[in-house]
Amino acid sequence: MTLAHALLDKRNKIGTFNGHISMTSRLQQARAALLRAEKHWQGHAACVNGGQPVLIKRAFGGIDLGNHFAAGGLMTTGLHEIMTEHHDSAASALAWYMAGLSPHSHQPAKQNKPATRLWVQHRKALDQGQVYAPALFAKQSNPQCALVMMNIDQQQTALWTCEEAAKSGQIGNVILETTDYDLTTARRLQLACEAGSCRLIVLRQHRAGQKIAPSPAWSRWHITPHGIYRKLSLIGGRGVRPASWKVCIDEATLRISVAAPLENRLPPKPHAIPEIRYPAHAGGYGKNKGFSRQGPDLCRHAK
Amino acid sequence: MCGLTAQARALGILPAMRLAEARSIVPDLINITExxxxxxxxxxxxxxxxxxxxxxxxxxxxxxxxxxxxxxxxxxxxxxxxxxxxxxxxxxxxxxxxxxxxxxxxxxxxxxxxxxxxxxxxxxxxxxxxxxxxxxxxxxxxxxxxxxxxxxxxxxxxxxxxxxxxxxxxxxxxxxxxxxxxxxxxxxxxxxxxGRLPEHLNFQLPSQPWLMRQQYGEPLGDAANLEAAITQLVQSLCQDLQAHHKGLRRIILRCIRVDGHTHTVAITTSSACQSAPHLLRLLAEKLPGVDTGFGIEEVIVYAPWVENIAFRQISLEAQNPSASDTIALNELFDRIGHHLGPKDQLYRPDHHASHLPELAASKKPVSAKGTCPRLAESPLPARPIRLINPPEPVQIISRAANGLPLEIRWRRMALKIENLRGPERICPEWWHYLNQEGFALAEETRDYFHIQDQTGRQLWLCRHLVRRDRHIEDENTHPHTPSPQPDFFRPPCAMLPQPDPDLWSVHGLFA
Known part of the structure; x- marks a missing residue:
């Protein structure tokens, strides 16, 4: 199959999307498909790590992430950001859960040595006290991963440490708590992650209403209390269709799962849903102006 | 003749006697070559x-x-x-x-x-x-x-x-x-x-071959030259170590200047190391501190702490990319550890078998073996993911009839408690109260509550008991002790603001 055929094939598939996807996201999807087709053509797509799948298609108790990422799923490596405030530690749990995500989570990991995780805390970043390590392993009698923690006084040192650890290729997951950083720093971190195939999860301090500085992160998340549940939002990233879900966190295992799977049900195959036409305003999705960055079917629960 | 048995000496044979002479005394002498x-x-x-x-x-x-x-x-x-x-x-x-x-x-x-x-x-x-x-x-x-x-x-x-x-x-x-x-x-x-004159004995000291010393007729005045000299020395030291299957844990570099000033750089690694590039990289971070002055005439590289290394073949089946290489990992921690400042910490979390939450989480050095962030045999009730240590005191705005708080003020925010679970009572360690009764009612006893506020935030609230009757008890037990103040200085008891019977604080945040 030549490149042109692949492209045409993808275009035809994309052509069946009509209705709830706006023009921009269609373009994004087309671009991503083109990129994937090119990589397939060159022979090194989706087999970066020895032929294993590198995208997480399903997470958070069965949410299909493939619909929300132009790449087809959540990247296992690279930079991911979690926006958080001082008074809520759900972001820590989210970071810990994301650090444990793997593309084949249903299979037990066959490892000789436990993969090391590094948790770097910049002292002034989050006013939440220390991470309490026994709670992270509360239900695991034999912890499968070795955890190394750091408390660092200067942000510069914290960022250097993360870059060094990510570049070394010896550490699978780095969690970094830091104050805000600029685009150059984020780009450096992203490149270091790519060099060492490391997943870097940054807990980025963010106040509600504050403008978020741009960054090349693959995904950007936000988690807030929502009654007895939490509202997990995918708010940005590269080629990301934003969405939010109602989730709950298991206190013991720190697993995050969708609170009401039926309510949060994801759209089935695009051709199966009845065609709903929204007036295509320049501003967003017509009826759901309040949730203009979200897909219309995903915010039904927010009354 | 040397080395006589006691029997031979009894027969009259003397040391340094010729063999023929000895044979004439004892004809059937057994002689063995020295x-x-x-x-x-x-x-x-x-x-x-x-x-x-x-x-x-x-x-x-x-x-x-x-x-x-x-x-x-x-x-x-x-x-x-x-x-x-x-x-x-x-x-x-x-x-x-x-x-x-x-x-x-x-x-x-x-x-x-x-x-x-x-x-x-x-x-x-x-x-x-x-x-x-x-x-x-x-x-x-x-x-x-x-x-x-x-x-x-x-x-x-x-x-x-x-x-x-x-x-x-x-x-x-x-x-x-x-x-x-x-x-x-x-x-x-x-x-x-x-004892009027000293006597020098030739004491047998352990041989220390892990020392490289190089003297220069022309002192090294340039940082680049010094670096080249150190590179050469460290490489030869590492070759020696590799030949003996040893690795160093500590390396000391000493640069002696022409004027006698000595600059010493000491580096400790987290595991036995015999790779010259790694050591040179660690040393390179400290080398800008060496002042060459008028020139360095002697460089000494010394490894005072050397351990045996046993390399094993890595199993070929393990093709998992996430499984990390121990040596490379330790080298990474060396690099990070040497870069840290005095206030920075690099540690492995460890679980200490204690009921007190702040004592249960301890810190071990990265090179420590057998650390376990969670002891399997030690029971652990629900614990917050973040521990605020020391606890942050909260102010009680209103209480229910049973004394539990309904509304608290924490970090200048008014929190309305919607859900409260508990208490989990943690008594102080009994061995501190061996001679006292009722240690469970001591002031160090804590009650922990898991609360949820109106926004859904989940906190770990801690209550310390404060015994209100303590002062009264003290006076009752020592009735004859004269009061330090005259009575009229003391306001009547009813006017005194009653101390809060319990202190409340936030000790952690749940996810």
């Missing part, structure tokens, strides 16, 4: 054994060289170490018993100087305790034979011919004539016997 290597081997074995009494051991080389009777001697420097074995008598008895058990006949003696100790061991026979403390045992020392001075055979023969048999014969003679007639050695040995 084996110096075997002798060395036994000497090393005894030395290794004696190491348990004192680390300072010196072999008596003169005895081994001159005396052909198959004897050997060792000096042990026991200063400050005798109390570990009881007293002098016990120690000497133990040494003799141990050596006899190993199959060697042995005589021991102890004195203030090495020369006197030698004489004691050789000639103070028949005494229950062969120790010589010089000012006190002066009379005993004077009775020792002249042979105890370790003089050459010719000198000893001369002395014998002159009728000088004992040390007191020599010591009473005028010193000036002794040197002119008998040579300088007699007086030197006599002074060493009495």
């Amino acid at each position: 084996e110096p290597a075997l002798y060395e081997q036994y000497q090393a074995r005894i030395m290794r054994h004696l190491d348990r009494y004192s680390p300072w051991i010196a072999a008596d080389r003169a005895l081994a060289r001159e005396n052909l009777a198959g004897q050997t001697g060792f000096w042990l420097e026991m200063t400050g170490g005798i109390h570990l074995f009881g007293d002098e008598e016990t120690l000497m008895a133990q040494i003799e018993r141990d050596l006899r058990h190993m199959g060697f006949a042995c005589q021991s003696g102890m004195a203030d100087t090495a020369g006197a100790a030698w004489a004691c061991a050789q000639f103070l026979t028949g005494q229950p305790l062969r120790t010589l403390s010089l000012p006190a045992d002066h009379a005993k020392a004077r009775q020792l034979p002249v042979a105890g001075l370790r003089l050459p055979t010719a000198t000893r023969a001369t002395l014998h011919r002159l009728g000088l048999h004992h040390i007191h014969d020599l010591a009473d003679l005028p010193r000036a004539t002794l040197t002119t007639r008998l040579g300088p050695e007699v007086l030197q040995r006599l002074d060493q016997f009495y």
Whole structure:
């Protein structure tokens, strides 16, 4: 199959999307498909790590992430950001859960040595006290991963440490708590992650209403209390269709799962849903102006 | 002839006798060729054994060289170490018993100087305790034979011919004539016997080959030259280590300047390391601190802490990319650890079996083995993901009838408690209250509540009990103690604001 055929094939598939996807996201999807087709053509797509799948298609108790990422799923490596405030530690749990995500989570990991995780805390970043390590392993009698923690006084040192650890290729997951950083720093971190195939999860301090500085992160998340549940939002990233879900966190295992799977049900195959036409305003999705960055079917629960 | 058995000596055979002469005395003499290597081997074995009494051991080389009777001697420097074995008598008895058990006949003696100790061991026979403390045992020392001075055979023969048999014969003679007639050695040995002259023993110290030293005729004035010199030294040290299957844990680099100033850089690694690039990278971070000044004339690279390394083949099946390489991981932690400032910490979390939450989480160094962030056998109730230590006190705005808070103020935010679970009571450790009753009601007892506020935030609230009746009790138990203040200074009790019966604080945040 030549490149042109692949492209045409993808275009035809994309052509069946009509209705709830706006023009921009269609373009994004087309671009991503083109990129994937090119990589397939060159022979090194989706087999970066020895032929294993590198995208997480399903997470958070069965949410299909493939619909929300132009790449087809959540990247296992690279930079991911979690926006958080001082008074809520759900972001820590989210970071810990994301650090444990793997593309084949249903299979037990066959490892000789436990993969090391590094948790770097910049002292002034989050006013939440220390991470309490026994709670992270509360239900695991034999912890499968070795955890190394750091408390660092200067942000510069914290960022250097993360870059060094990510570049070394010896550490699978780095969690970094830091104050805000600029685009150059984020780009450096992203490149270091790519060099060492490391997943870097940054807990980025963010106040509600504050403008978020741009960054090349693959995904950007936000988690807030929502009654007895939490509202997990995918708010940005590269080629990301934003969405939010109602989730709950298991206190013991720190697993995050969708609170009401039926309510949060994801759209089935695009051709199966009845065609709903929204007036295509320049501003967003017509009826759901309040949730203009979200897909219309995903915010039904927010009354 | 050397190395006679006790039986042969009893028959009249003397050391240094010719074989033909000995054969004429004992015709059926069994002679064995001398084996110096075997002798060395036994000497090393005894030395290794004696190491348990004192680390300072010196072999008596003169005895081994001159005396052909198959004897050997060792000096042990026991200063400050005798109390570990009881007293002098016990120690000497133990040494003799141990050596006899190993199959060697042995005589021991102890004195203030090495020369006197030698004489004691050789000639103070028949005494229950062969120790010589010089000012006190002066009379005993004077009775020792002249042979105890370790003089050459010719000198000893001369002395014998002159009728000088004992040390007191020599010591009473005028010193000036002794040197002119008998040579300088007699007086030197006599002074060493009495401690007037020092005696340097050749102590056997462990060999330390992990040291590289390079001197430069033309001092190194340039940082680049210095770096090249260090690179060369470290590489050769690492090659040596690799040849011996060893790795260093600590490396000390010392640069000596022309004016005598020494700059020392010490680096410790988290695991035994023999890779030169890694060490050079660690050293390179510290090298800008070296001031070359007028030039560096000597560079020393020394590894004081060396460990054995056993490399195993990594199993070929493990193709998992997430499984990390231990050596590379330790090198990474070395690099990070050497970059950290004084306030930064790098640690492995460890679980300490304690009910008190802040004591349960402990920190171990990264190189520590066998750390476990969660002990499997230790019970752990629900614990917050974030622990605020020390706890942040909260203000109670309103309470329910049972004393539990309904509304609190924390970090200048008013929190309405919508859901409250608990309490989980944690008593102080009972071994601190062995002589008191009712330690469960002590002030250190804590009650923990898991609360949820109106926004859904989940906090770990802690209550300390404060005993309100403490002051009253104190007064009741000591009714006759005069009050430090006159009564009229004290307001009536009813006017005093009652202290809060409990202190509330936030100790953690749940996810």
